[in-house]
Amino acid sequence: xxxxxxxxxxxxxxxxxxxxxxxxxxxxxxxxxxxxxxxxxxxxxxxxxxxxxxxxxxxxxxxxxxxxxxxxxxxxxxxxxxxxxxxxxxxxxxxxxxxxxxxxxxxxxxxxxxxxxxxxxxxxxxxxxxxxxxxxxxxxxxxxxxxxxxxxxxxxxxxxxxxxxxxxxxxxxxxxxxxxxxxxxxxxxxxxxxxxxxxxxxxxxxxxxxxxxxxx
Amino acid sequence: xxxxxxxxxxxxxxxxxxxxxxxxxxxxxxxxxxxxxxxxxxxxxxxxxxxxxxxxxxxxxxxxxxxxxxxxxxxxxxxxxxxxxxxxxxxxxxxxxxxxxxxxxxxxxxxxxxxxxxxxxxxxxxxxxxxxxxxxxxxxxxxxxxxxxxxxxxxxxxxxxxxxxxxxxxxxxxxxxxxxxxxxxxxxxxxxxxxxxxxxxxxxxxxxxxxxxxxx
Numbered sequence: 001x002x003x004x005x006x007x008x009x010x011x012x013x014x015x016x017x018x019x020x021x022x023x024x025x026x027x028x029x030x031x032x033x034x035x036x037x038x039x040x041x042x043x044x045x046x047x048x049x050x051x052x053x054x055x056x057x058x059x060x061x062x063x064x065x066x067x068x069x070x071x072x073x074x075x076x077x078x079x080x081x082x083x084x085x086x087x088x089x090x091x092x093x094x095x096x097x098x099x100x101x102x103x104x105x106x107x108x109x110x111x112x113x114x115x116x117x118x119x120x121x122x123x124x125x126x127x128x129x130x131x132x133x134x135x136x137x138x139x140x141x142x143x144x145x146x147x148x149x150x151x152x153x154x155x156x157x158x159x160x161x162x163x164x165x166x167x168x169x170x171x172x173x174x175x176x177x178x179x180x181x182x183x184x185x186x187x188x189x190x191x192x193x194x195x196x197x198x199x200x201x202x203x204x205x206x207x208x209x210x211x212x213x214x215x216x
Numbered sequence: 217x218x219x220x221x222x223x224x225x226x227x228x229x230x231x232x233x234x235x236x237x238x239x240x241x242x243x244x245x246x247x248x249x250x251x252x253x254x255x256x257x258x259x260x261x262x263x264x265x266x267x268x269x270x271x272x273x274x275x276x277x278x279x280x281x282x283x284x285x286x287x288x289x290x291x292x293x294x295x296x297x298x299x300x301x302x303x304x305x306x307x308x309x310x311x312x313x314x315x316x317x318x319x320x321x322x323x324x325x326x327x328x329x330x331x332x333x334x335x336x337x338x339x340x341x342x343x344x345x346x347x348x349x350x351x352x353x354x355x356x357x358x359x360x361x362x363x364x365x366x367x368x369x370x371x372x373x374x375x376x377x378x379x380x381x382x383x384x385x386x387x388x389x390x391x392x393x394x395x396x397x398x399x400x401x402x403x404x405x406x407x408x409x410x411x412x413x414x415x416x417x418x419x420x421x422x423x424x425x426x427x428x429x430x431x432x
Binding site: 142 | 271272286293325329338365
């Protein structure tokens with residue numbers, strides 16, 4: 001039996017591959033492992049059965065026999081630890097790739113999500129226009145630093161790793177903001193990620209869920 | 217030679233153990249491994265020599281021979297992987313402990329940091345008073361969910377793990393907000409972490425830096 005992950009029955013991103021199941025789908029595709037997907041409605045997300053799997057009532061989750069995990073970063077790491085293709089064999093290079101996983105999720109993603117949340121929850125507030133440049137300034141600080149470290153390399157540290165996988169998808173959350181376009185090397189980095197065959201397969205799989213739901 | 221980590225020469229928390237070097241110090245103490253500390257000034261943080269170690273110009277960093285890491289979560293994991301005491305031996309229990317590491321840093325910490333940042337950067341703005349309940353609502357959502365999962369257990373999943381270590385320190389960032397006090401079981405959880413002898417040794421070590429700097 002393949003592991004089963006959860007994804008939105010109706011993804012709020014309308015099949016753009018920005019929901020966090022995309023991280024796990026891409027990881028499975030990179031390592032060439034099959035997986036099953038169980039779709040969860042917004043109502044089910046907050047119900048006891050799903051909370052038993054995911055205390056914070058989100059997607060994705062991961063189930064494999066008796067093991068149940070949540071948090072996209074943890075699930076990607078779990079896949080990367082068990083199958084070749086997402087973490088280097090060399091111990092030091094492996095530790096650095098894991099560092100980039102945490103950097104993507106704990107340093108780069110939070111200000112990006114904060115801007116996104118403000119767009120949803122505070123767009124009609126009188127302060128929105130004055131706060132937006134503050135939020136974007138914080139994101140630019142991170143992008144400046146990330147671009148400086150990436151330089152003209154293809155990936156953050158040697159070969160493509162789970163750190164790049166998470167960073168590419170975190171940066172994709174800036175789509176539509178115009179911010180990523182200010183950084184040509186980071187835009188090219190994201191495009192390199194998106195050009196990988198494994199990314200394409202994962203993207204198509206999540207898009208198919210949206211297309212079927214729209215038809216349905 | 218012991219690994220060397222970096223910490224603030226003058227910690228903005230005035231020795232309260234809220235800076236992120238505390239996470240790494242506590243991890244070293246739990247596994248009984250010695251470590252050296254190099255203090256870094258605010259000026260040095262943003263200079264090229266430190267940026268070479270930490271692209272985002274923060275503390276802590278970790279150096280052990282040729283290996284250089286950053287991100288407190290990644291460093292704690294690196295220590296936990298190499299020494300017994302922070303991750304269970306059982307493979308499934310280990311994966312669940314790692315899940316809690318990511319949950320602490322990617323799900324629970326961001327809204328807490330957002331409130332903290334607003335306190336620094338927006339306290340004098342006309343919208344601060346109206347936004348604060350929004351931010352605190354987001355934190356309460358997370359604490360509700362965390363308290364529901366913890367129940368009356370001592371730790372998040374069986375024995376104390378690196379997931380608890382990070383979660384306890386993330387929750388400590390709420391000190392002074394009054395929010396944690398609304399959740400007696402979470403307050404007791406944090407107190408249990410703080411009562412561990414390894415925590416105490418780590419706390420004393422970071423406090424000694426502040427005390428020496430204040431004298432100096």
